Amino acid sequence: MIARSRPFGQRYAFVVVAVIFLALLAAAGLRSAPSVMMVPLEQSFGWRRDVISLAAAIGIFLYGLAGPFAAALMERIGLRRTLLAALALMSASTLVSLFMTAPWQLIATWGVLSGVGSGAVATVLGATIVNRWFKTNRGLVMGLMSASSATGMLIFLPVLASLAEHGGWRPVAVAVAVATALLVPLVWLLVPERPAAIGLVRYGAEPGDMPPASPAAQGNFIGHTLGTLRRAAGKRVFWYLFATFFVCGFTTNGLVGTHLIAFCGDMGIPEVQAAGLLALMGVFDLIGTTMSGWLTDRFDPRKLLGIYYGVRGLSLMYLPYSGFSATSLTIFAVLYGLDWIATVPPTLRLTNEAFGDRSGPIVFGWVVAGHQVGAAAAAFFGGALRQMQGDYQTAFLIAGMTGIIAACISLLIDTSRPAFEPEGQPA
Numbered sequence: 103m104i105a106r107s108r109p110f111g112q113r114y115a116f117v118v119v120a121v122i123f124l125a126l127l128a129a130a131g132l133r134s135a136p137s138v139m140m141v142p143l144e145q146s147f148g149w150r151r152d153v154i155s156l157a158a159a160i161g162i163f164l165y166g167l168a169g170p171f172a173a174a175l176m177e178r179i180g181l182r183r184t185l186l187a188a189l190a191l192m193s194a195s196t197l198v199s200l201f202m203t204a205p206w207q208l209i210a211t212w213g214v215l216s217g218v219g220s221g222a223v224a225t226v227l228g229a230t231i232v233n234r235w236f237k238t239n240r241g242l243v244m245g246l247m248s249a250s251s252a253t254g255m256l257i258f259l260p261v262l263a264s265l266a267e268h269g270g271w272r273p274v275a276v277a278v279a280v281a282t283a284l285l286v287p288l289v290w291l292l293v294p295e296r297p298a299a300i301g302l303v304r305y306g307a308e309p310g311d312m313p314p315a316s317p318a319a320q321g322n323f324i325g326h327t328l329g330t331l332r333r334a335a336g337k338r339v340f341w342y343l344f345a346t347f348f349v350c351g352f353t354t355n356g357l358v359g360t361h362l363i364a365f366c367g368d369m370g371i372p373e374v375q376a377a378g379l380l381a382l383m384g385v386f387d388l389i390g391t392t393m394s395g396w397l398t399d400r401f402d403p404r405k406l407l408g409i410y411y412g413v414r415g416l417s418l419m420y421l422p423y424s425g426f427s428a429t430s431l432t433i434f435a436v437l438y439g440l441d442w443i444a445t446v447p448p449t450l451r452l453t454n455e456a457f458g459d460r461s462g463p464i465v466f467g468w469v470v471a472g473h474q475v476g477a478a479a480a481a482f483f484g485g486a487l488r489q490m491q492g493d494y495q496t497a498f499l500i501a502g503m504t505g506i507i508a509a510c511i512s513l514l515i516d517t518s519r520p521a522f523e524p525e526g527q528p529a
Contacts (some may be wrong), residue, residue: 121289121292122231125189128223129192137364140158158485160209162477170327174327184222195211225470235296237307241448245394246392340457347449357484357498357501358380361497362376390444394444403449408510411506454466
């Protein structure tokens, strides 16, 4: 049981954010691990690159698909129970993978099970925490938590790449399993279900503040999640948000996160050095995404998205012709890093404006599902195109063009009139 009191008053919300940041960081580390395992798995088992990419793609897809259901489940059975179960599943699935001998086992562990587990410890978790614990400063806090994926790369990838280089893929699996297991007691001890559980109100709220109750708190959470999707799908603004976030996933953890290390390997750059490039991108994304959250609280989020996607598209089209020198790769890492997850805070704000605080986290979960569908498509597409053509150049050029398209779509989003506010749950 969690005690009914905590230090720091309303500022205890930031303790919760710190723990959730670590959980999101670990989930990001898990999802990025296949990028450093790809070559060692190929060497250990002789499995083809597209087969390994398929497992990564399934994991990324389920990482997104689980999100909206996890958001509703957090309302139905509790955030803590959902998060603890997800962390346990992530740890168990990666640990069990140590005994795999066939491709289907890779798909089951690193694809299906870890995908479902990490899907509950993803962007929708951040959105739920923001809506539940904060009345003000939402953009900034969401920016900080979104940056955890970049920090996950910053901390995990160079270490995991070094483990993979010296010990193969198995030490990578052990490291991820241990890191996720260590978070279970932290969540159990430090994360209350909601502010009211420790006698507080949301940060920035007046005494007596009551957050709007979600209809998912009662009844069939699966039916409510699918019903929310049905209602949202009838609104044009949902499809604009879905399409832009599809491109976001396609151009980030789908293509770059999964294949950049292998692309650099094709160009003669060692794995640890390539992982260092991703880590450098992580440093700049930590800056860029946090700044994006601050900007989102102050400026038109549509224009911010237009700028972010435009810069990302141009960066991706630049990479194949960069020559892969130290200078050119550093330029790419800085430009692309500042932009990596900067799209999350403005997208969340637009979703809440269009669909309201009661349904915002679940609708945002479906938008994030679009992100992961795009990421899964790029993870498989990149590997398949590399298998067919022998290089990644065309894949990165196509991804760059989708970024330019997303920049244009962003400017069409209109939240001046709320799309809907779901009806209350029947008694």
